[in-house]
Amino acid sequence: MNKLDVIIRYWEIVNHLINHEGMRVIYIHKNGEEVWMEDDRKEPFQIIRLAQKDFDWSRDVKVDIKNTYEQAKLIRKRVGLRSANVINVILSPYEPVDSYKEFINQPLPFTAGGKHQQRTILIPYDKIQSIFFPLATEWNLKDMPSFLPLPSLEDEGNYIRSLRYSVQNASEMRHEQERKIFMFGKPIFTYLLLALIMIMFTIVEYYGSSQDVATLIEFGAKFNPYIHEGEWWRFFSSMFLHIGFLHLMMNSLALYFLGSAVERIFGTFRFIFIYFLAGFLGSVASFAFNEQVSAGASGAIFGCFGALLYFGLIHRRLFFRTMGMNVLVILAINLAFGFLVPMVDNGAHIGGLVGGFVASAIVGLPKHKIIKMKIIVIVFTIISFFGLLSYAYSQEESIQTYAVFYQLGQEHVQNDEYEEGKPYFERIVSGNLISAEPILTETYFTLSYIQAQLGEYEDARENLLKVLEREPDLQDAHYNLSLVYLELMQYEDAYEHIQRALAESPNDDKYLQIMRQINELLKKD
Known part of the structure; x- marks a missing residue:
């Protein structure tokens, strides 16, 4: 047995975990001596670090464990798995000559409570089968890695290169597939909406003032008494009006970033449905819970938040690896602002948020069909819509x-x-x-x-x-x-x-x- 034999087994295991078990590559060291993987097949998600090292002394094991622990903190933060356990698996030609077992299989807690731990497992070459088999069971692998008989290999170096290329190629393909999820469509309709909103603001300012109640109502702002009298079109027209330049700029920026993201993920036709259903349900919720004259695209914009939350439900790991925490934090700030500031139409915001989520569930993500969920969501949406309308029409003028x-x-x-x-x-x-x-x-x-x-x-x-x-x-x-x-x-x-x-x-x-x-x-x- 030589060091090359360990490298072969190491890459066979990595190749099996990536190409056959579907784990995701996080990081490959430039010399190939260690690979970090994310096991995102099912919860609880965990991070696996697989390395091949030649340890002579136990102190080398101890240093590697310490370095891995520090590196794991950064990687857990990078992939959005701050609570994940880290399993540090090391393949070595031989065991250290002195005592080392007190360092391995001893969990190191990332938190004071002892949860979210790092565990180190050292696998000497001659014990690969006996030690890796329990790991395969623990990780719920479909099968054990295929270890080719070493004497049958004519070109060991070429075999290693082929395994490494297979791993890198699988990693690149998965990253490309994930990138394509975010680039399904182009934000054509988002730009059109922005243009229409700007045009309407200019027209309103020309004929009056965007901060004048009478002018806003004349151009289609949401005004409950007129909706009671049959002017239902105000549910939609109010989405294109804004009250003052600051309101216009804030909503336009939000629409530019959120609308672009949603339209790229869902595609233009799905985005149109999501945007208008969210805006409509936001207006209906405002009609039910807010008697003030209101206008703005806020309900539809919160619908974009709802669409991103639906995306996070379907692609949870991808969502949190990319924009997830930012979306949740911004959404929480906006909702809190709505509850704290009396003049904010939080009914429209929450209605739009729910509307965007259910609209996304109805149209679904591209190439992703869940018929049963769609039927349930459609029924829920219809019941909620008529419930809100019934409640709104039962309210007396205040x-x-x-x-x-x-x-x-x-x-x-x-x-x-x-x-x-x-x-x-x-x-x-x-x-x-x-x-x-x-x-x-x-x-x-x-x-x-x-x-x-x-x-x-x-x-x-x-x-x-x-x-x-x-x-x-x-x-x-x-x-x-x-x-x-x-x-x-x-x-x-x-x-x-x-x-x-x-x-x-x-x-x-x-x-x-x-x-x-x-x-x-x-x-x-």
């Missing part, structure tokens, strides 16, 4: 909705658009008055002002009286009511209310002028 109506109406009043503003205030006073209580006084007052401007003096009087029932000393209401009574030629009532206004502000020129006018009219009567 102060949030009325506040939006009030804001929209005020914008029209400030622009002297009384006919356009009037329906918003009428909507408030004809709805749930208990919910509208915080803004009810201001609503009656503004509505009466609009009605007076439109010559609807009787209606203006009724609403001003309602204001005074709620706030008897509101001098502006008394002043406006005196003006309305003047128009109705009820001068004594006008006199009474201008007196009430003057009681609060006796030196107000505006009030004094109306007072003189009323006195003159009363003298004529």
